[in-house]
Amino acid sequence: MPDDRRPAEESGMPEVDGASCLPLQALAAISHDIKSPLRAIIAQLSRFEEMEDGDAARRVQLMQSSARRIERLVQDILDMGKFEERGVDVVDENFNLREMLEETIECQKPLAEESGLEIGFDMQDDVPESVRGDQDRLGQVLDNLVTNGLRYTDRGSVRVSVQVREKSEDELILEFHVDDTGQGIDKEDQEDLFRDFSQLVRDNPEGRHGAGLGLAICRRVVEAMGGSIWVESDPGEGTSFRFTVSLAPADDVNGDQDLEELPNLSILLADDDPLTVSVTQELLESSGHSVKTAGDGAAALERLKSETFDVALLDVRMPEMDGAEVCRRIRSGEGQDATMPIFAFSADDTPWDEEEVTHSGMDGLLPKPLDMKRFEDEVRARLYPDSTRPQSSGEQRNVEGLIDADALRRQFGKKPEVFGELKDSFLSGAREKMQTMQRALDRQEWEKLAETAHSLKGSAAVMGAIKLRDEAKELQQVAEQEHNDEAGVLLERLESDLDATEDALEEIGSEQE
Incomplete structure (x- = not known):
C-alpha cells in the first residue's frame, strides 16, 4: 500500500481554522510522536539491568534514535512558531556545499543503518563546491x-543529488533531489503535502508517521531562499522530493588553496574573566590546539618564563600586570622566546591604535569573542609571512542590535550543549555583576564599579552581546571619571538591556537545539 501522506483533517484530526488552528492541530498531531520515542527510551533504560554487555551499544543506539526524534519534533514546533510570528530569517555567507552534504549524510547514517538502508549523495561536475547563501537553512531542508x-x-536507499538549474555571474540556482525507493504517494494526496500539519501516515506494522510539520517548514525555508519545492511520485515507484534555491558564487577569498596549513599550536591564554577563558579555551582546543591559561598578567609572565609556547593571547587589561607590560618584558628577554607571536585580546572596539600595539611589542589586536578564522590568519601571517592571507567577506548580523548572531553560530553552531552551558553561566554572572555595580555606585566605590564594568564588558563580548559590551565600556569610563549621575543612568540602561539580551540569547539557543 502506498504512503498515505494526507492533510490532517483527512486522517481523523479535528478540523479547525483561524487563530485556533495551530494549538489544536499541534496537540492532535504530535502527541503520538512525542509519546512513542519517550516510551522507547523508558523501555530501553529498563532493560539495562537485564542485558549482557554485548547488548549495550545496540540499546544506546536505539535510545539515541528515539531522542533524536523528540529533538527534531521540538525544533520543528519552535521553528513553526517563529516562522508564523516573523517569517524565515535567512543569512548570507560563504560555505562549502560538498562538505555540507557530506555532513548531512553522515548525521543520517545511524538511522539508515538501523533501517538497513543505503544512503549517499551525488554532485554533478558543474556544481561549484564553494557557494554563498544560508548553509544552515539549506541543511535544515x-x-x-x-x-x-x-x-x-x-528497503533500498535514499539518495541526495544536486544539479545546476541556472547560472549567471551573480546568481546560482541549484536543484536538489531527495530520492527514496519507498512505496510512493498517490497523485491525489501530493498537492496537500506541504500544508501545515499535513501528516505522513502509513499502513505498516510500526505505524511510522510524522506530526505534519517538517514539509511545511521545508516549503517556507525554500521560498525564503528564492526557490520552490515539489514532489514527484507514483505508487510502487518510490518518491522524489525536489526543490530549488537561489545561491550565489562564493566571494573571492584570494586563494585559500595557497595558505600554509597551521600545525597544532601550544597557546598561552591570559585573561582574568573565567567565562572568557572557558569559551576561548574550548574554541581553540576544538580546533586542535593545546591551551594553558593564566588568570592575570603576573601569572602569565611566570608561565612564559618557565614554559615555551607558540603563541600568546593576552587580555589588554588584567590585575597585577596588563598584557602590554607582559609583552614588553617578554620582548626584553625575560621569557623563553622573545620573538614569539603575542596578540592583544580585548573587548574594546579600538582600545589601542596600530601604533600603540606595535610600540608595546605585540603583533596585533584580536577582539573578543575570538574569531578562529581571523586568529589563524593572523598567526599564519606571523609564522609564514609569504603565505597568502585571505580577506574576510562575512558581515556581522545583529539580533535587534543586541547580539552578534553570526559570531555565535561560528563558535557554537555544532556545539549547542556548550553554548547552553556558557549562556547560563554568562547570564548568571552578569546578574551578579549588576548587583555588585549597584552596590559600588551606592557606596561611591568608583574603582570597584570600573573594575566590575570592565569584567562585564569582557564576558559580554565573548558571548556576542555587543550592546551590553558597549554600555559596560561606557560605564567603565564614566566610573573612572567618577560621574555619579551618568553612572546611575547607564546602570538602569544596562539592567533593561540585560533582560533583552537574555531573550535574544535564548532565541539563538533554541535555533541550535
Whole structure:
C-alpha cells in the first residue's frame, strides 16, 4: 500500500481554522510522536539491568534514535512558531556545499543503518563546491527530507543529488533531489503535502508517521531562499522530493588553496574573566590546539618564563600586570622566546591604535569573542609571512542590535550543549555583576564599579552581546571619571538591556537545539 501522506483533517484530526488552528492541530498531531520515542527510551533504560554487555551499544543506539526524534519534533514546533510570528530569517555567507552534504549524510547514517538502508549523495561536475547563501537553512531542508525518506522506505536507499538549474555571474540556482525507493504517494494526496500539519501516515506494522510539520517548514525555508519545492511520485515507484534555491558564487577569498596549513599550536591564554577563558579555551582546543591559561598578567609572565609556547593571547587589561607590560618584558628577554607571536585580546572596539600595539611589542589586536578564522590568519601571517592571507567577506548580523548572531553560530553552531552551558553561566554572572555595580555606585566605590564594568564588558563580548559590551565600556569610563549621575543612568540602561539580551540569547539557543 502506498504512503498515505494526507492533510490532517483527512486522517481523523479535528478540523479547525483561524487563530485556533495551530494549538489544536499541534496537540492532535504530535502527541503520538512525542509519546512513542519517550516510551522507547523508558523501555530501553529498563532493560539495562537485564542485558549482557554485548547488548549495550545496540540499546544506546536505539535510545539515541528515539531522542533524536523528540529533538527534531521540538525544533520543528519552535521553528513553526517563529516562522508564523516573523517569517524565515535567512543569512548570507560563504560555505562549502560538498562538505555540507557530506555532513548531512553522515548525521543520517545511524538511522539508515538501523533501517538497513543505503544512503549517499551525488554532485554533478558543474556544481561549484564553494557557494554563498544560508548553509544552515539549506541543511535544515535536506535533513528534513532525508529523514522523511528514511522513515518511509522499508528497503533500498535514499539518495541526495544536486544539479545546476541556472547560472549567471551573480546568481546560482541549484536543484536538489531527495530520492527514496519507498512505496510512493498517490497523485491525489501530493498537492496537500506541504500544508501545515499535513501528516505522513502509513499502513505498516510500526505505524511510522510524522506530526505534519517538517514539509511545511521545508516549503517556507525554500521560498525564503528564492526557490520552490515539489514532489514527484507514483505508487510502487518510490518518491522524489525536489526543490530549488537561489545561491550565489562564493566571494573571492584570494586563494585559500595557497595558505600554509597551521600545525597544532601550544597557546598561552591570559585573561582574568573565567567565562572568557572557558569559551576561548574550548574554541581553540576544538580546533586542535593545546591551551594553558593564566588568570592575570603576573601569572602569565611566570608561565612564559618557565614554559615555551607558540603563541600568546593576552587580555589588554588584567590585575597585577596588563598584557602590554607582559609583552614588553617578554620582548626584553625575560621569557623563553622573545620573538614569539603575542596578540592583544580585548573587548574594546579600538582600545589601542596600530601604533600603540606595535610600540608595546605585540603583533596585533584580536577582539573578543575570538574569531578562529581571523586568529589563524593572523598567526599564519606571523609564522609564514609569504603565505597568502585571505580577506574576510562575512558581515556581522545583529539580533535587534543586541547580539552578534553570526559570531555565535561560528563558535557554537555544532556545539549547542556548550553554548547552553556558557549562556547560563554568562547570564548568571552578569546578574551578579549588576548587583555588585549597584552596590559600588551606592557606596561611591568608583574603582570597584570600573573594575566590575570592565569584567562585564569582557564576558559580554565573548558571548556576542555587543550592546551590553558597549554600555559596560561606557560605564567603565564614566566610573573612572567618577560621574555619579551618568553612572546611575547607564546602570538602569544596562539592567533593561540585560533582560533583552537574555531573550535574544535564548532565541539563538533554541535555533541550535
